Amino acid sequence: MNEIKTCKLTSAFGLEVAGVDPRTPLDANTRATLRNLFDESGLLLFRDMADDLRFQTYLSEILMGKEVSDPDALALIERCYVSNQEPDGAAPFGRLLYHSDQMWSPTDRVDVLSLYGKKVEQPATPTLFVSAVDAWDTLPEDLRSRVKGCVALQRYDVDTYKKRAAGDPDVLVSTYGGGDAFVTTPIAYPHPRTGRTILYVCQQTTQKIEGVSAEESDRLIDALLDHMYAPGKEFAHHWRQGDLVIWDNLTLQHARPNVTTGGPVRTLRKTLAPLPRSTMRPDYAALESAR
């Protein structure tokens, strides 16, 4: 049994966790404790972790609620890096707008994401987080009742990027090989594990609200995004090598300020649980070159 200690990262979400012996399998009490902490806080930070892809993958799977009877049999995805140095690294440069991974996909929901600081030079660009559950809980009543029964269309498209980038040429545009994939989702989205309501719109891929005029759709989305990303709502995780950050991809959205290919090395190893079947290698372009 691990002696787990926690420290809040913000008043609304996120915990730094100490005292976990990072070996597989974790005992049943530790698994239950970590699952509760994860579902309550949405994000767990472990410092000074050894480079161990198996433990990173195992932790993601158990926090998703899966029982892992044989950790040694887990499929490990090597070389899944967000990196400005590795030749096959994802998102090698640019600013990323707020999103949840695969939010636009009709088939592949990702529940848990993690990043491990494999090689981090300072000053490292942080990863930014906001809570979409807190955003729903604190939404002004008139706005909440206006959007409660509405659905939104989620899709990657350059026009939405341009609108949300508001002229920032550093914003990274991702174009997936699948191209036209999109999905419509309720704006008040019930979390499949916790039952809490998620404000399910994001800066990167929410194109429009169905059933209202284009002007009303823009007005409502702007109001929802202004609320979600208001000053004081954001948590910036400043990376150190050996950090493991694991978060609920539905409860929280993530983003980052600009990263440059010539800047300090920032290689973060990523896991996704469950692993999307439709993941394709995206092509990237800074917004300036997409104009």
Ligand SMILES: [Fe+2]
């Ligand atoms: Fe992402």
